Amino acid sequence: MKKNITLLLAVFLGSVSLASVHAQDADCSTNLSIFNEHAKVKNYDAAYEPWLVVYNNCPELHFATFYYGERILSHKIENATGDERTKFIGDLEKLYDGYIQYHPSRITKADVYIKKALLLYDTKTGTEDEIYGFLDKAFVEDRGNFKNEKAMYIYFLTLVDLNKAGKKDLQLVFDTYDNVNEKIEDEKAVLSDQINSLLPAEEAGTLDSKSKRTLDNARARVDNYLSISESIDATLGNLADCDNLIPLYEKNFAEKSSDAEWLKRAAGKMSDKDCTSDPLFVKLVESLHSLEPSASSAYYLGVLNEKNGKSAEAIKFFNQSVDLETDNFKKSRVLVKIATKMGKASAVNYANKALQFNASNSDAYRIIAHAYASSANECGTTSFEKRAIYWLAAQTARKGGLESLAARYDALAPSRSDIFAEGMSGKTITFKCWVGKSVKVPSL
Numbered sequence: 280m281k282k283n284i285t286l287l288l289a290v291f292l293g294s295v296s297l298a299s300v301h302a303q304d305a306d307c308s309t310n311l312s313i314f315n316e317h318a319k320v321k322n323y324d325a326a327y328e329p330w331l332v333v334y335n336n337c338p339e340l341h342f343a344t345f346y347y348g349e350r351i352l353s354h355k356i357e358n359a360t361g362d363e364r365t366k367f368i369g370d371l372e373k374l375y376d377g378y379i380q381y382h383p384s385r386i387t388k389a390d391v392y393i394k395k396a397l398l399l400y401d402t403k404t405g406t407e408d409e410i411y412g413f414l415d416k417a418f419v420e421d422r423g424n425f426k427n428e429k430a431m432y433i434y435f436l437t438l439v440d441l442n443k444a445g446k447k448d449l450q451l452v453f454d455t456y457d458n459v460n461e462k463i464e465d466e467k468a469v470l471s472d473q474i475n476s477l478l479p480a481e482e483a484g485t486l487d488s489k490s491k492r493t494l495d496n497a498r499a500r501v502d503n504y505l506s507i508s509e510s511i512d513a514t515l516g517n518l519a520d521c522d523n524l525i526p527l528y529e530k531n532f533a534e535k536s537s538d539a540e541w542l543k544r545a546a547g548k549m550s551d552k553d554c555t556s557d558p559l560f561v562k563l564v565e566s567l568h569s570l571e572p573s574a575s576s577a578y579y580l581g582v583l584n585e586k587n588g589k590s591a592e593a594i595k596f597f598n599q600s601v602d603l604e605t606d607n608f609k610k611s612r613v614l615v616k617i618a619t620k621m622g623k624a625s626a627v628n629y630a631n632k633a634l635q636f637n638a639s640n641s642d643a644y645r646i647i648a649h650a651y652a653s654s655a656n657e658c659g660t661t662s663f664e665k666r667a668i669y670w671l672a673a674q675t676a677r678k679g680g681l682e683s684l685a686a687r688y689d690a691l692a693p694s695r696s697d698i699f700a701e702g703m704s705g706k707t708i709t710f711k712c713w714v715g716k717s718v719k720v721p722s723l
Contacts, residue, residue, distance in 0.1 A: 311333050311340060311344070315347065318330070318347040323355070326351050338377055339382075342378075345382060349371065349374060352374060364402075368404055375391045388424070389425045390424065392414065393425070397433070400433055422462065431462070456511065459511060466504060467504055468608045470498075470501050474680070475639050501680045521552060528559060542567040546579045550579060555586045556586060567579065574604035576600075578596070581595075581600065597617045601632075607636040611633040611640045611643070614633035614636070626646055630644075630647045631643070642679075651668055654668060659712075664710075667718055673686075695721075698723060705721075
């Protein structure tokens with residue numbers, strides 16, 4: 280009898296437990312539906328309580344708990360103060376850990392670290408050590424998924440600040456600078472592939488709305504990467520002047536003389552900063568070329584010969600560097616680097632060659648646009664004609680997706696009132712200088 284009572288009690292308790300699980304599942308599903316509907320229309324305050332039920336009791340139920348949870352908590356942070364705001368910031372940081380724990384297919388490790396770093400940065404609640412630490416983990420542990428332009432800049436910015444505070448050495452700054460720039464170039468190459476695949480349809484006028492959005496987004500991201508690259512260069516500033524570079528590389532040369540990657544980066548930095556007259560640059564280039572004859576070493580031999588006034592030899596090595604490169608995207612980059620060493624007409628010639636290997640190389644378009652814009656006083660007989668070349672520069676920049684640069688050139692071109700006063704609406708201006716191109720004046 281006692282045994283039967285015990286068995287009945289166990290069955291009863293099991294039933295109660297199972298019923299409780301079913302009730303909790305139903306409660307979670309109901310609250311999931313409720314907060315989901317509120318969050319879709321950005322009513323995050325109404326979404327908070329039902330979301331909290333799901334987040335606390337069944338976080339594995341649906342990834343929307345974390346997708347919308349991020350937005351709900353961000354809204355709470357924006358509208359809270361004091362201890363309450365601090366609490367919500369901590370809650371959001373914990374949410375990112377839960378996101379990758381319960382729904383790892385929906386978020387990457389890099390994304391988690393980046394989101395944490397940007398949360399601390401944007402809310403001004405983290406130290407530079409903490410922010411840099413998260414971003415360094417993202418870059419080192421999951422570089423392939425480190426794509427956030429803002430995070431790239433903050434990663435380098437905080438490192439430079441930590442160097443100035445004596446917490447990080449200068450070699451790490453230079454190494455990270457090279458790594459981040461390589462990553463930017465890799466991402467631009469991916470976007471260029473995407474852009475190049477859509478260019479024929481755009482030129483034929485057959486691009487559908489979805490593809491146009493993809494194309495516009497890719498061009499905007501290329502523009503963003505260029506802006507970030509310029510900001511990183513500005514942040515590096517005087518840290519990479521010859522007075523710092525030469526002693527640092529001289530100190531490490533004996534140890535690194537058989538490290539092709541180090542030699543390439545050191546020679547590249549000295550070339551970029553015009554430290555090529557120092558004997559160390561010669562040692563770097565000769566070591567690199569003997570160790571690993573490549574597009575890079577041939578390019579730097581070209582720089583050396585150019586520095587020594589041997590233009591014909593320089594051109595020979597520059598062209599050799601193009602021939603040695605087999606990857607079209609890298610070949611296009613080499614041609615762009617050569618273009619930066621040339622006068623305007625030659626720069627445009629090399630930039631156009633670069634476009635033959637990568638039709639959406641934004642750096643090539645930027646070089647051409649700059650060459651046109653810097654010729655304003657050389658082309659045209661009237662002030663209006665001279666300033667009209669900025670339209671050509673703006674058109675060129677837009678072909679490369681460089682909207683911000685195009686806007687700057689448009690602002691320098693004749694205004695609508697200038698067009699009206701000169702009676703030039705809709706007319707074509709031909710530049711008879713080295714540019715040899717025409718531009719149509721906007722119609723009023």
